[in-house]
Amino acid sequence: MQGRIIRGIGGFYDVLMQSGETIRCKARGRFRNDGITPMVGDLAEISVPETGFASMDDILPRTNALLRPPVANIDLLVIVLSACVPKPDFLLADKLLIQARTLKIEPLLVLNKIDAAKPEIKEEFLNDYAAFGTLLSSSRTEENIDALKTALTNRVSCFAGQSAVGKSSLLNALFPQLSLETGELAKRTDRGKHTTRQAELWPFLGGAVLDTPGFSLFEMSELSQDALNTCYPEFDGVYTECRFSGCRHNAEPDCAVKALLAQGKLTQGRYTRYLEIQKEIEEKRKHKYD
Ligand SMILES: Nc1nc2c(ncn2[C@@H]2O[C@H](COP(=O)(O)OP(=O)(O)O)[C@@H](O)[C@H]2O)c(=O)[nH]1
Ligand SMILES: [Mg+2]
Ligand SMILES: [Zn+2]
Structure with missing residues (x-):
């Protein structure tokens, strides 16, 4: 049976199956011997015995692997920009597009806060990124949240972009049960708090979403x-x-x-x-x- 690793916890891995079921597996000793470390995002071959722990027997070849956080096989990079405050960092977006192309991750550019958009920013965004997939969204009015859901369906996605553009707000709109902390830049006290812990994937519409917005892809x-x-x-x-x-x-x-x-x-x-x-x-x- 094949599934995707969504989380690792002390030698065990939670593997999400096509059925939606999550099976906790133990990695076989030969992984350590072969120097292979299973990663979140990996597609894994598992077997479930009559009794005892399910076992992870093999890892399929990766299409890509990010280092921080360590996660493999990302299909879609959602690059979020803001249509008002903060002013969109188009330079960062262009760098992320280069990294996505290099890692063979499809990009999707999202101009969020469209409810408060400056018309000239919207125009610049649509002109500059006409060669890419784009979406105008608002986590406040829920504009195009359904279109974003459609884009995420059956894929493993991650969100990137500068601070305070609305990444957490969009994730909250997509996963109402999450209640991630959101807020203005100046009020933040939790910056960097989550940078060292292990990444997890949230199962979502046949695919999964990386729980850490904001990460570095490569140099x-x-x-x-x-x-x-x-x-x-x-x-x-x-x-x-x-x-x-x-x-x-x-x-x-x-x-x-x-x-x-x-x-x-x-x-x-x-x-x-x-x-x-x-x-x-x-x-x-x-x-x-x-
Ligand atoms: N007007 C408007 N404000 C938004 C929208 N999305 C998020 N915000 C606000 O922007 C601020 C930063 O949002 P947050 O989700 O914390 O951004 P993050 O740093 O990218 O995760 C918060 O005050 C949100 O209420 C939106 O679609 N429209
Ligand atoms: Mg956030
Ligand atoms: Zn030339």
């Missing part, structure tokens, strides 16, 4: 220009047309990416932030080998 300094090119759907099928094969789409002549910008097929915002991210990556790399 971007190792990303090459080639890899960066493939992280921008706007550049797809175009960056190979640049005059220079190693084109950074910056000051080089006859650059196909800059032509996109001139044609209005790449927004100024996405391009400016691309240059910022590129510079940041190159500087980090330089310091690494200083």
